[in-house]
Amino acid sequence: MYEPVIGLEIHLAMKTKSKMFCACPADSFGQEANSSTCPVCLGLPGSLPTINYEAIEKALMFSLALNCQVPDITQFHRKNYYYPDSPYNYQISQFDKPVGEHGFIDLSNGRKIGITRCHVENDAGRSVHPAYANYSLVDLNRAGAPLIEMVTEPDLRDPEDAREFLQKVRAIAQALGVSDANPEEGKMRADVNVSVRLPGEPFGTKVEVKNLNSFKSVQRSLEHEIKRQSRILEDGGSIKQATLGWDEGGQKTYLMRTKEEAADYRYFPEPDLPPMQIGQNWLEAIKAKTPELPDLKLARYLAAGIREYDAQILAFDHQLASFLDEVLKHYSEDAQAVANWLNGDITGYLNAEAKPLQTTSLSPEALAKLLKLIDTNTISGKIAKDILPELMQGADPEKLIAERGLSQVTDSSEIEALIESVLAENPELVERVKANPKAINALLGQVMKASKGKANPEIVRSALSKKLAI
Ligand SMILES: [Zn+2]
Structure with a gap:
């Protein structure tokens, strides 16, 4: 060989x-x-x-x-x-x-x-x-x-x-x-x-x-x-x-x-x-003003809790790394979550559109806001993914959510009402779930659908379990 x-x-x-x-x-x-x-x-x-x-x-x-x-x-x-x-x-x-x-x-x-x-x-x-x-x-x-x-x-x-x-x-x-x-x-x-x-x-x-x-x-x-x-x-x-x-x-x-x-x-x-x-x-002066090198970025990202695989991609892509650093200035709660968005949905969008990141209108502040909205349960991850293309075109996530009424429903009386109507419409499913609690996801799906994806799934799950005594 x-x-x-x-x-x-x-x-x-x-x-x-x-x-x-x-x-x-x-x-x-x-x-x-x-x-x-x-x-x-x-x-x-x-x-x-x-x-x-x-x-x-x-x-x-x-x-x-x-x-x-x-x-x-x-x-x-x-x-x-x-x-x-x-x-x-x-x-x-x-x-x-x-x-x-x-x-x-x-x-x-x-x-x-x-x-x-x-x-x-x-x-x-x-x-x-x-x-x-x-x-x-x-x-x-x-x-x-x-x-x-x-x-x-x-x-x-x-x-x-x-x-x-x-x-x-x-x-x-x-x-x-x-x-x-x-x-x-x-x-x-x-x-x-x-x-x-x-x-x-x-x-x-x-x-x-x-x-x-x-x-x-x-x-x-x-x-x-x-x-x-x-x-x-x-x-x-x-x-x-x-x-x-x-x-x-x-x-x-x-x-x-x-x-x-x-x-x-x-x-x-x-x-x-x-x-x-x-x-x-002269060399000392040059060293003093040398920006952070990719190897050091990599070490910093690992220390911030980003997984090795993602950190490697981000540290050695100048555009993504600069963007990540800007996002982290506004949102440092979960660096891995930022990495997931950059290497996942955002890269997917860029590949599909054949565009580099800097030619889009996505701002680091907008991505930071989006992550905070997910963290505070204001919107679901699903809604966040749905509105990403608009963010890439410069939309502000808070405005978009307010305008469209996309906020997650966390109000328990509203969720209660949704559950009541779903249970009333699906008596057979209710019997099945009572016999086999693992089938609860089917009911959960119905309630989420009735809420147009806006109900908080965790609240729905616990309210359903309580209601059906399972
Ligand atoms: Zn010349």
């Missing part, structure tokens, strides 16, 4: 106000092509880059969160290669003095995944290939936008682990505000390296699968490659080093190019940018 050896290379589009080396906006999503550009990011002669302090600070914060060692001096290098949508003919990247090295992330199964390095560089523009034309267009709005590239050690042994690793990276980047890390918008892209071997043997020949833009495609492409490579080796063949693409429709890899010798990028120190001294003071 062959064992896979997996490494990842992840690019994160950084969330900064301006680009890496000029004052143009870093995020020009939806802008007219080439409108967010200036002489610097267009690479015009005579223009000079300046380092974006915010980007370096966020990259250092991210490196520290990944347990990286941060060198005393960080420096930019020119990585020389030609690319049609990169106006410089080189990329300003980092070489031997990146912002972080030798970090790690712990997976939930206890496996430690090494992070070789984290470095900062600028993004390229975008080529557009109009279907109607035999030419291509170049949009340089993205050119010069800041990127973090992180490379892992070949420590992953399972496609599922690769997926968890990506989820953790995304959660950390989002919690720190370093990147939206949203694969759907191209703000998190991954390349995977994968080979197979018999356990204990040296590493096999690896292939690289490029430009995977969802966690699912990372996992699927790995599963596909592991099967493909294992089959070739079982048949006595050998793996050829190659760069592959992923065919989403066909769910299979395809050959992009077989690898020649490693590219020589002729790195040399960027002459227009001085090396940066980082210093302990």
